[in-house]
Amino acid sequence: MKPAEILKEAADWLVRADTDGLDDASERALAGWRRQSPDHERAWQAACKLRSMLEDVPPELGLETLISRYPNG
Amino acid sequence: MGSAQPCITTLYQEHHGWLHQWLYGKLGCSHSAADLAQDTFVRLLRRKRNGTPAAVEQPRAYLRVIANGLVVDYYRRRSLERAYLDALAHIPEPATVSPPEREALLETLDQIDAMLDRLPARVRRVFLLSQLDGATYPEIATALGVSTRTVKRDMKHAFAQCLALMIDESLTP
Numbered sequence: 001m002k003p004a005e006i007l008k009e010a011a012d013w014l015v016r017a018d019t020d021g022l023d024d025a026s027e028r029a030l031a032g033w034r035r036q037s038p039d040h041e042r043a044w045q046a047a048c049k050l051r052s053m054l055e056d057v058p059p060e061l062g063l064e065t066l067i068s069r070y071p072n073g
Numbered sequence: 074m075g076s077a078q079p080c081i082t083t084l085y086q087e088h089h090g091w092l093h094q095w096l097y098g099k100l101g102c103s104h105s106a107a108d109l110a111q112d113t114f115v116r117l118l119r120r121k122r123n124g125t126p127a128a129v130e131q132p133r134a135y136l137r138v139i140a141n142g143l144v145v146d147y148y149r150r151r152s153l154e155r156a157y158l159d160a161l162a163h164i165p166e167p168a169t170v171s172p173p174e175r176e177a178l179l180e181t182l183d184q185i186d187a188m189l190d191r192l193p194a195r196v197r198r199v200f201l202l203s204q205l206d207g208a209t210y211p212e213i214a215t216a217l218g219v220s221t222r223t224v225k226r227d228m229k230h231a232f233a234q235c236l237a238l239m240i241d242e243s244l245t246p
Binding site: 003004007008010011012014015018019042043046047049050053054056057058059060061062063064065066067068069070 | 152153156157159160161163164166167178181182184185186189194197198201202203204205206207210225228229230232233235236237239240
């Protein structure tokens with residue numbers, strides 16, 4: 001599987017977690033997905049790192065700082 | 074190739090002078106120019122180690138490409154710091170923020186900003202509303218007047234882009 005495809009699938013998992021949350025069955029499916037190859041696992045590690053990075057940001061201050069940079073966004 | 078490859082010391086001696094000048098012309102600050110010139114050589118060294126042939130065959134052009142990327146980052150960081158200070162004018166910083174914590178927060182914001190930099194404006198906004206503001210996808214869809222499906226697609230796009238850049242960076246730290 002191409003690395004770009006793996007990243008898209010990892011992105012899918014993040015979107016699924018955002019929209020429906022991950023129940024036990026999904027968690028198991030995700031664990032299976034991660035075991036497919038070292039690249040899958042690496043992609044998921046990056047996903048977790050991204051999440052924790054975003055969680056560290058004070059919401060209001062972060063949003064204002066980053067959104068004000070792109071006023072037309 | 075082998076013996077024709079110049080070592081990094083030779084590269085440094087031959088190219089540091091003009092590179093520093095070139096950076097000084099872009100930045101107007103000798104101190105920052107010296108910092109970025111160092112960073113440029115550090116990156117060249119890394120890429121050379123990773124076996125990027127252009128790094129040794131065309132050192133001058135290659136150094137300029139690296140240095141130019143660093144200049145872009147430098148200005149992006151500066152404008153981010155200004156945006157942060159502007160934001161502080163109407164949103165109080167959490168009272169407990171110590172100077173090192175502030176530095177770490179700016180670093181994190183800088184990383185997020187760099188990852189979102191190449192995304193279309195709406196995608197970026199959708200991502201920030203979701204991941205920083207905690208808005209749900211339907212809430213974002215309503216706020217921006219698009220469908221929830223579009224929000225989902227934007228989020229997938231943004232996540233994939235962020236992951237690609239994070240993994241890229243972990244390969245060439």
